Amino acid sequence: MIKFTERAPYAPVEYLYDVEEILYRGKSSFQEIMVIRNPYYGKMLILDDVVQLTERDEFFYHEMLAHVVLHAHPEPRRVAVIGGGDGGVVREVLKYGTIEKVYFVEIDEEVIKISRRFFPEVSSGVDDPRVEIRIMDGADFIAKRKTADIDAVIIDSTDIIGFARTLFTPEFFSAVKSCLTDQGMCVTHTESLHFHRDMVVEIQEVLKKVFPVVDLYTATIATYPGNWWAFAVASKGGSPREVRNRASIPTKFYSEEVHGHAFLPRGLYEKLMKRELEW
Amino acid sequence: MIKFTERAPYAPVEYLYDVEEILYRGKSSFQEIMVIRNPYYGKMLILDDVVQLTERDEFFYHEMLAHVVLHAHPEPRRVAVIGGGDGGVVREVLKYGTIEKVYFVEIDEEVIKISRRFFPEVSSGVDDPRVEIRIMDGADFIAKRKTADIDAVIIDSTDIIGFARTLFTPEFFSAVKSCLTDQGMCVTHTESLHFHRDMVVEIQEVLKKVFPVVDLYTATIATYPGNWWAFAVASKGGSPREVRNRASIPTKFYSEEVHGHAFLPRGLYEKLMKRELEW
Secondary structure: OOOEEOOOOOOOEEEEEEOEEEEEEEEEEOOEEEEEEEEEEEEEEEOEEEEEEOOOOHHHHHHHHHHHHHHHHHOOEEEEEEOOOOOHHHHHHOOOOOOOOEEEEEHHHHHHHHHHHHHOOOOOOOOOEEEEEOOHHHHHHHHOOOOOOEEEEEEEEOOOHHHHHHHOHHHHHHHHHHHHEEEEEEEEEEEEEEOOOHHHHHHHHHOOOOOOOEEEEEOOOOOOOOOEEEEEEEEOOOOOOOOOOOOOOOOOOOHHHHHHHHHHHHHHHHHHHHOOOOO | OOEEEEEEOOOOOOEEEOOOOOOOOOOEEEEEEEEEEEEEEEEEEEEOOOEEOOOOOOOHHHHHHHHHHHHHHOOOOOEEEOOOOHHHHHHOOOOOOOOOOOEEEEEEHHHHHHHHOOOOOOOOOOOOOOOOEEEEOOHHHHHOOOOOOEEEEEEEEOOHHHHHHHOHHHHHHHHHHHHEEEEEEEEEEEEOOOOOOHHHHHHHHHHHHHOOOEEEEEEEOOOOOOOOOEEEEEOOOOOOOOOOOOOOOOOOOOHHHHHHHHHOOOOHHHHOOOOOOOO
């Protein structure tokens, strides 16, 4: 059996997947792109040797990244998705009847093309008339906007290294805040609480310098090493723990109940931020 | 770099660990035993090529396996630990001042010996005068007891294959119930909710045929493939979600707050049991 070995950045373990078929191997201006088929996960999208999504379990990540802010915001109309070229987050955003506009900002057009070709069920929303595709650096897109008219900025980046680093700076988060409406929120993944605890804390600290309300929720994603995946969420208005939008949307895992439960218990969060947790 | 490749039973991914040093390799009557040193996790205990514990993160599993039932029971005095030859669960049990007796029932004496030698901080409790070591099959130990005088049975088995299978049968759980005091509880791991969802549900169903109260909680364990680790807990008395024992014990992760939060939200649990969750 052919194997694909993944060594994710900073992860102390490599993951080894059986490869039934190599469906695509190419190189864009930004990264190596590979699509393989695995007997359990189905098709898998791999960028620079790191698994981005699998047919089988992509919904865990995409639902948990998109729906917490979109249920915490009372009525999301205009959303910016930064990264996420596969289209999975865009698909989730379009489930809400209130959505009027989705800026889909991806630096690497090749990822959108490959996803259209190999993951049509993930990229199913990208041709929706409400979606405006912008092929550019997400940090540039945010920095150049002059109006505060976006209700949610959802950052779906690769690991926090290389060209994705610009999406985790104080300057970027300040610019995000300037684009947001009064009750606007933003969310970004911040790697694994098991493997990258310090990075999780640092991004919370950076966000707290910019936003009045910052919080943390987690979800377990089997295909991201460390699994216990942390999402940083920041709000200009109310707490993202609260569900304000009662839209009923089809999901496989997310629910209003999961929403509240996904946030770290307060005491654990406080210990984490005081750097009193060690592992 | 030398690598250790773990293919856990039924897991659709292999884990690859760097090996700085092979500290021990041997074979008992039951299994192959290996101790390696990894740069991140420190010493790792491996049985039949499956990682059982690491110096760095063993506390997640041992705390979450032991403390939920020992905090849900109002005053645990007599405990049986089935398996767990490394001694990690015994160490956690002994943290309670109320404990008078711990039956430590391990089928493979070699595991206890190797743990004393390489993991003294894990096996630190095994020589405590309250601990009675029984080298025998845990199912036999339970079946042969004639008195209902145990407050908690904590089952710390290897994966649910081979000789550990006897610890997951209806007959075994019925015998466990017969050993328990009126408010007695038992707990066992039931593999990963990501990878072994059907097995998690089946063990809940088996327990429900025996016990009036059965529930499920989870913890993320980075070194067990699938990570989202499920624990089945059964009670002859009250709900294990409730904390009745206010004993203050030193822990790294477990807390009363974590206790309640670890249980699946009710709606998610119901969907799981109706087999309405798919992934």
